[in-house]
Amino acid sequence: MPVPVKKTETANQRVLLRDVVEEQLRTAIMDGTLEPGETLHDKELQDWLGVSRTPIRDALNELARAGLVEMEPNRYTRVATPRQEEALEAMQTLGVLLGGVVRLAVPRLDKKARIKAVEDLRRVQNDLETGKLMHARDTILKMWERLSQNTGNSLLQSVYQDAMAGLFFKVPPEFFVELFDQEEIRREMGRLADAIEANDAIASELATEALYQLPSGARSAA
Numbered sequence: 612m613p614v615p616v617k618k619t620e621t622a623n624q625r626v627l628l629r630d631v632v633e634e635q636l637r638t639a640i641m642d643g644t645l646e647p648g649e650t651l652h653d654k655e656l657q658d659w660l661g662v663s664r665t666p667i668r669d670a671l672n673e674l675a676r677a678g679l680v681e682m683e684p685n686r687y688t689r690v691a692t693p694r695q696e697e698a699l700e701a702m703q704t705l706g707v708l709l710g711g712v713v714r715l716a717v718p719r720l721d722k723k724a725r726i727k728a729v730e731d732l733r734r735v736q737n738d739l740e741t742g743k744l745m746h747a748r749d750t751i752l753k754m755w756e757r758l759s760q761n762t763g764n765s766l767l768q769s770v771y772q773d774a775m776a777g778l779f780f781k782v783p784p785e786f787f788v789e790l791f792d793q794e795e796i797r798r799e800m801g802r803l804a805d806a807i808e809a810n811d812a813i814a815s816e817l818a819t820e821a822l823y824q825l826p827s828g829a830r831s832a833a
Contacts (some may be wrong), residue, residue, distance in 0.1 A: 631778065632660055633670035636777050637776055640690055645785075647692040678777035693781050698790050701781035706823030708774060709755060710782060711736070714816040715762040717807055724761065726808060728754055732804035736797050744784035752779065795820065 636656075639645045656667050671688060674680040682688045720728065729752040740746035752775070757769040799822035806814035 629666040629669040629673075630661060632662055632666045633673050635660060636670055636674055640674070641776060641780060647691050649689050649690045651688045651690065653688075653807075665828040672792055675749065677773060679780055691780070693783050693786065695786055695790070698786040700780045701778045702791070702824040704774075706771075706780050706820045708771065709823060710816045710820045710825070711767060712755065712759050712762055712771060713803075713807070713819050714812050715767065716758040717810060717812040717815045719761045719763055720758075720807075720810075725810070728758065729804045729808045732800055732807070736800050736804075739793060739797055739800075744787065748779065748784070752776075791824065798818060 636645070645651070651671065653664050654668060657664060660667065666770035671680055671682065675682045677692055680688065681691045711717075717725075731750050735747045738744070738750065755771075755775065759768050759775075762768060775776050800817055803815060804823060806818050
């Protein structure tokens, strides 16, 4: 039989380093430090992050799979550019994914987690009304991250981790404001906050689907 390869401490550190680099690059793309269309040069990234080329290439491959980076062998590696025609599809995909997250998570939330989710949603409502779109996005992303960890479903959590940043990236603030009814968005966010506060998983799911532009029964009745 083949001799098993012992996992060394160095190998474990390399995996961890790749994950750290991936998170740093993802954050830089999401907050605009690395702009859409910007070419990503290995040497510049090595100097910036202080790591070797291998974890950087591994991280870029993962980010390309998530839709945050575009790669063409021997031609370019660059930050992806959101396209307006994909924004609605991205929103609706978020509706499908996050509707499942909230349906499973709401019944499992303790009092503290429930209050925090409601507070975050109220804060996002206010931020949207006052034009603080990036702050609103950061808050809602952190809220969904916490809810995903409360689903009790490891497969759904894995899908969430793989897809979430890429889907939100496809709906930058300028598309969000131009393409979607802001009053409706704030109204559905309020309905979601009310449903979570009431520990109503089904109402939370319907509000989430309407919030993210799915043609749900909740929207038709509104």
